[in-house]
Amino acid sequence: MTKLCDFRTEKIREAGATSQAAHEQWKAAKAARIHIKGLLEQMAPGRVRCMYCLDNQGTDIDHFEPKARTPLRTFCWDNHVLACSYCNSNVKRDLFPCDPATGACLLIDPTVDDPADHLKLLLKSGELKWRTSKGRRSIEVFGLNRPMLRQGRADACGVFISEIVRWHDQVRLGKVEAATRTAVRLRQSGFPDVLRTLEGVAGTPLASVLEDRYFPEALAAWVAIPNCQRVIPSMRAGHTVTLSAGS
Ligand SMILES: [Zn+2]
Numbered sequence: 001m002t003k004l005c006d007f008r009t010e011k012i013r014e015a016g017a018t019s020q021a022a023h024e025q026w027k028a029a030k031a032a033r034i035h036i037k038g039l040l041e042q043m044a045p046g047r048v049r050c051m052y053c054l055d056n057q058g059t060d061i062d063h064f065e066p067k068a069r070t071p072l073r074t075f076c077w078d079n080h081v082l083a084c085s086y087c088n089s090n091v092k093r094d095l096f097p098c099d100p101a102t103g104a105c106l107l108i109d110p111t112v113d114d115p116a117d118h119l120k121l122l123l124k125s126g127e128l129k130w131r132t133s134k135g136r137r138s139i140e141v142f143g144l145n146r147p148m149l150r151q152g153r154a155d156a157c158g159v160f161i162s163e164i165v166r167w168h169d170q171v172r173l174g175k176v177e178a179a180t181r182t183a184v185r186l187r188q189s190g191f192p193d194v195l196r197t198l199e200g201v202a203g204t205p206l207a208s209v210l211e212d213r214y215f216p217e218a219l220a221a222w223v224a225i226p227n228c229q230r231v232i233p234s235m236r237a238g239h240t241v242t243l244s245a246g247s
Contacts, residue, residue: 001035005075008032012071022071032075037061040082045192048082051110052092052142055152055190056084064109066094081110091143106137119144121197123206126153156191160198161215168218199223 008025015021026033040061041048050058062083065073073079083092097106108118118135119128128144130136139145163186170179186195201207202223207216 001032004029004032005077009072009075012074017071019068019071022067022074026067026074029075033061036077036080037082040080044082046188046190049190049192050084050087051081052083052087053144053149054193055149056086058082059085060088062088062092064096064107064111065105066096068094069096078111087142092141095141097137097141106134107141108134108138115193116196121153121193123157123194123197123201124154126150126155126157126194153191153194156189156194157198159189160186160195161212164198164222165212165214165218168214168221171221 008029012018012021012025015024041058044051044058045054048058050056052062060083062081063074064079064081067074070079098104099106108115113134115135115138118130118132118138120131121128127150128135128139130139143149163182167179167182167186170176170182189195198219199222202216202219207219212218
């Protein structure tokens, strides 16, 4: 596949490295597109979620740095992001703001950056606040505070709290398979950023003010064991129960 991508890049170069050449080669490279999309789907969060909004299904290959801007990066692996059609075609489009002084991109690159370094999620409202200029421009360009996403994050927060409490009950009762199913459901849900933020409040006063009075204890148990032991039913199931029960 690397050779095929190199071949296509060479074709773009031979045609003058124009935006049109990049577009034509990308459109013609069906095999490469299928392969790239398959790899991106394996890396996407949850049930193949969009890497920008973390909500909708990822259906499109987006060129993080637009083809029109850098035609020779059309087939670069690290320039491909799995996005939903809405984020790709209606929101980000060909936007790619850069720092005028340094030339550095002012968008969070999901393949490189940790969004938590640039954004802070308010659990109750679902709103994202920016920590850095990169976070600020990303909220604008990706439309990360559009009402559907804010409401979706707030709703997801309530669901995650209930599901973590349910998981903890199942673990304490020794219902290993049920607990594993709950854990899988949690891991495959949209808005993994909400779950990650919730995990970050474990052991802090904020865990106590969230709706469910059983949540702080359940959350402490949830974060105390490695991810893989929460979701793989066959992995030392009995041992996992002992570890997870926390008592
Ligand atoms: Zn999206």
